[in-house]
Each structure stands twice: as C-alpha cells, then as structure tokens.
Amino acid sequence: KNEVEQSPQNLTAQEGEFITINCSYSVGISALHWLQQHPGGGIVSLFMLSSGKKKHGRLIATINIQEKHSSLHITASHPRDSAVYICAVAPGGTSYGKLTFGQGTILTVHP
Amino acid sequence: GAVVSQHPSRVICKSGTSVKIECRSLDFQATTMFWYRQFPKQSLMLMATSNEGSKATYEQGVEKDKFLINHASLTLSTLTVTSAHPEDSSFYICSARAGLTNGYTFGSGTRLTVV
Numbered sequence: 001k002n003e004v005e006q007s008p009q010n011l012t013a014q015e016g017e018f019i020t021i022n023c024s025y026s027v028g029i030s031a032l033h034w035l036q037q038h039p040g041g042g043i044v045s046l047f048m049l050s051s052g053k054k055k056h057g058r059l060i061a062t063i064n065i066q067e068k069h070s071s072l073h074i075t076a077s078h079p080r081d082s083a084v085y086i087c088a089v090a091p092g093g094t095s096y097g098k099l100t101f102g103q104g105t106i107l108t109v110h111p
Numbered sequence: 112g113a114v115v116s117q118h119p120s121r122v123i124c125k126s127g128t129s130v131k132i133e134c135r136s137l138d139f140q141a142t143t144m145f146w147y148r149q150f151p152k153q154s155l156m157l158m159a160t161s162n163e164g165s166k167a168t169y170e171q172g173v174e175k176d177k178f179l180i181n182h183a184s185l186t187l188s189t190l191t192v193t194s195a196h197p198e199d200s201s202f203y204i205c206s207a208r209a210g211l212t213n214g215y216t217f218g219s220g221t222r223l224t225v226v
C-alpha cells in the first residue's frame with residue numbers, strides 16, 4: 001500500500017461542475033502539498049497545508065490531520081483546469097523537506 | 112513569487128554522450144534542491160537531494176556516477192546524465208524551497224530523449 005493514495009485516478013467533468021479530489025496518507029506529516037502538472041510537464045505548487053483550510057481563487061484545499069485526509073476542491077471548473085493534480089506529503093520529523101507523492105489524479109474538464 | 116528556471120526544456124542526444132541540466136533559483140537562495148525523474152503516467156520519483164557546498168544525497172537505487180549532481184552556489188544546481196542510454200530517456204524536474212515555511216517551487220522540467 002502506498003503511503004499516499006489519491007482518488008479518483010481519473011476524473012472527467014463538464015465545465016462549471018464542482019470537483020473534489022481526495023488524498024489519504026498513512027504517515028505522520030509536517031505538511032501536505034497540492035501540486036498541478038500541466039500536459040507539458042511543468043509543475044505548479046497550489047497549496048501547502050498543515051491544518052485547516054486554504055482558498056485561492058476557485059481552489060480550496062482542506063486537511064484533517066486526525067483522519068490523515070485532505071481534499072482539493074475546484075469550484076466552477078473550466079477546461080483550463082484540465083491537468084494532473086498531485087498530493088504530496090512531507091513526513092513529520094524531517095527538516096529538509098523530502099516529499100512523498102501520490103500517483104496523481106488526471107482531470108479533464110470538457111467545455 | 113519564487114521562480115526556478117530549468118534548462119533545457121527538451122534535449123535529444125546520442126547514446127553514450129552526456130547531458131547537463133541546470134536549475135537556477137532566480138529570486139531566492141536555494142540551499143537545497145531536489146531532483147526528480149518521472150516516467151510516463153507515473154508519479155515523481157526523487158533521485159537525489161542537492162545541498163549547496165556539499166555532496167548530494169542519492170536515493171536508493173540511483174547511480175551516483177551516472178547522475179552527477181553539483182550545487183556550487185546558492186542559486187544553481189546541475190544534474191549531468193553521463194554516458195546516456197535510451198533507458199535514461201525520461202522527464203527530469205527540479206524543485207526548491209525558499210525557506211522551511213514556504214511551498215515548493217518547481218522548474219519547468221527537461222524532457223530527455225536518448226537515441
């Protein structure tokens with residue numbers, strides 16, 4: 001079993017739909033990261049969370065430390081949101097920041 | 112925000128030659144740079160952690176002599192794939208943090224094809 005599990009692996013939506021991607025992890029962490037990878041390969045860091053909830057534009061990320069679970073929500077989805085979304089955790093106790101990655105969720109938003 | 116510039120974005124080389132990939136932190140000092148490899152439809156795999164002024168720390172199974180990492184300054188880390196072979200063809204990407212409380216900034220990646 002992977003230390004970081006994402007679901008679903010693939011997600012197709014129509015423009016305007018509300019989207020949720022889930023991430024569960026099995027280790028103690030110091031922080032959880034949500035990343036976005038576009039088809040060309042470039043990666044953008046969306047959020048870094050250690051507790052609670054963060055919002056940036058149409059993106060919302062939440063984390064429940066007790067349940068070892070995080071969700072990434074996209075409101076009013078748009079075709080430009082089509083990308084791979086990756087959850088990554090920094091295990092607790094490490095200070096230099098080695099990340100463990102989920103397998104990614106491939107999101108396709110149709111117009 | 113913090114920016115990491117990675118070059119080249121794509122490179123095609125002949126088998127047996129060496130390829131150097133550069134990552135520069137443009138507006139912050141990156142004492143630590145992480146190098147990843149990604150195969151198609153797979154997640155990122157950490158290859159090594161590059162520390163400014165000291166030897167890189169390689170992950171298990173990564174050949175130190177094949178993937179040479181140099182981090183000579185606080186803003187530049189390089190990965191050299193030596194004597195490249197077709198199986199080294201992959202997507203290589205670096206990342207760094209501008210401090211422990213900040214998120215990670217990734218380079219744009221390098222797609223290496225060895226023919």
